[in-house]
Amino acid sequence: MKRQKYTVGSIVEIPINNGEYYCYGQLIGYGECAVFDFRASRPITDFSILDDTRMLFRVCLYRHVIGSGEWLKVGKLPLREEFKTFPDQFIYHDWNQRFFLYKVESGEIIPASKEECRGLERSAVWDSNHVEDRILAHYNNTLCVWQEEEIRIFADD
Numbered sequence: 567m568k569r570q571k572y573t574v575g576s577i578v579e580i581p582i583n584n585g586e587y588y589c590y591g592q593l594i595g596y597g598e599c600a601v602f603d604f605r606a607s608r609p610i611t612d613f614s615i616l617d618d619t620r621m622l623f624r625v626c627l628y629r630h631v632i633g634s635g636e637w638l639k640v641g642k643l644p645l646r647e648e649f650k651t652f653p654d655q656f657i658y659h660d661w662n663q664r665f666f667l668y669k670v671e672s673g674e675i676i677p678a679s680k681e682e683c684r685g686l687e688r689s690a691v692w693d694s695n696h697v698e699d700r701i702l703a704h705y706n707n708t709l710c711v712w713q714e715e716e717i718r719i720f721a722d723d
Contacts, residue, residue, distance in 0.1 A: 568635035577641040600624040656683035
């Protein structure tokens with residue numbers, strides 16, 4: 567695999583289900599990748615189609631996903647305004663059922679209620695297979711095994 571550097575603005579190609587189709591993400595800083603709600607049956611070369619494409623989700627990636635070339639950098643686009651800020655994430659401690667807000671830009675962690683955390687991305691670092699499973703679940707209209715705990719903890723009491 568080709569060695570690469572994490573470069574903000576780079577577009578990465580995400581092969582799904584052994585190349586059944588391809589999805590794309592953009593590296594946006596703090597190790598995060600915004601994954602677009604877009605898939606193609608074969609690799610694309612005109613990335614301007616992503617300019618107006620809805621974001622499916624954004625997650626923090628393990629360094630090796632990009633560094634090892636597991637997901638290839640295939641282009642570059644300017645960052646959208648929505649990608650220039652980093653929304654809060656939540657942390658949940660199962661052992662005491664406590665929630666916290668993680669302020670990504672400042673690194674601050676503060677106690678929070680379940681309702682304050684509802685709808686936020688969980689603070690975690692994702693490996694390539696976890697992100698690919700999440701994308702696959704989205705397009706198959708199924709649940710992703712990696713998000714089952716979130717579904718459980720936010721279920722109405």
